[in-house]
Amino acid sequence: MTDRPIRVLVCEDQELIRAGYVTVLGAQPDLEVVGEAANGHEALAQAERLNPDVVVMDIEMPLLNGIEATRRIAGPEAANPAKVLVVTTFNVDQYVYDALRAGASGFLLKDAPLSELIDGVRTIARGDSLLPPAVTRTLIGRYADRIRPAGTPAPLDGLARRELEVLRLIAGGLSNAEIATELVLSVETVKTYVSRILTKLNLRDRVQAVVLAYRTGLVSAE
Structure with missing residues (x-):
């Protein structure tokens, strides 16, 4: 650092x-x-x-x-x-x-x-x-049909079950603290999961993670 x-x-x-x-x-x-x-x-x-x-x-x-x-x-x-x-x-x-x-x-x-x-x-x-969580949820959801192809591409195959759960919640617009509450984890543990997800998927930040979640069909706008 x-x-x-x-x-x-x-x-x-x-x-x-x-x-x-x-x-x-x-x-x-x-x-x-x-x-x-x-x-x-x-x-x-x-x-x-x-x-x-x-x-x-x-x-x-x-x-x-x-x-x-x-x-x-x-x-x-x-x-x-x-x-x-x-x-x-x-x-x-x-x-x-x-x-x-x-x-x-x-x-x-x-x-x-x-x-x-x-x-x-x-x-x-x-x-x-x-981006405020509510904006993330409504904005990306609204345009999901433009950015999500059919099927689920391979990149998410490398994520563990818990990492997929965290990614779904990120895409839902939840903050780290809200994810921690939802999954009964500490905020620091959630931060570790988020960092690991970004590294595994070669993503720059949470915005890219949200878009990828919709693109792969992990979450939908419905």
């Missing part, structure tokens, strides 16, 4: 908002703002050059929108994928869905308190997702 600060790249086309993010995030002892970008092309160039841990990404940006920039920075084709926190004024299911499909690890509205932005960066840096 390293004690170095979390390296953050801020991508936002509105200068005042970008400056505010940079100031607030840079004031945290465990965060370091290593770069800024005012459009999607700059975001790609800076991400490649700086290799940040977390990218704070606006959706509506000139030249290249935040969804496509996220896909190139955090998607499966990215050479050195970063974790992306999408921050936008648009509280629209389709935006959230597209951002998650592109590889984002979390979603936050611009009118959220700045403390939530700070906590959000820390949350996705440690491998957790930033």
Whole structure:
């Protein structure tokens, strides 16, 4: 475990908002703002050059929108994928869905308190997702028919019975504490199971785990 600060790249086309993010995030002892970008092309160039841990990404940006920039920075084709926190004024299911499909690890509205932005960066840096459980459940469930193929692919074959139970509950939108209560386990034990699941399935975070659970048919939208 390293004690170095979390390296953050801020991508936002509105200068005042970008400056505010940079100031607030840079004031945290465990965060370091290593770069800024005012459009999607700059975001790609800076991400490649700086290799940040977390990218704070606006959706509506000139030249290249935040969804496509996220896909190139955090998607499966990215050479050195970063974790992306999408921050936008648009509280629209389709935006959230597209951002998650592109590889984002979390979603936050611009009118959220700045403390939530700070906590959000820390949350996705440690491998957790930033979506309220209810949003995870309804959003992924609503679009499950678009992302779940027929049959159950092989990846889940490597999971033990208890790990499958935990994955089902993650996909149901339960937090670690709620999973612990449901399965009568300690929160630390649940964290261990979640970490093991992500490692076995080669997943970046809980968001990817939720999507995979629907894709494989482990859970359904019904």
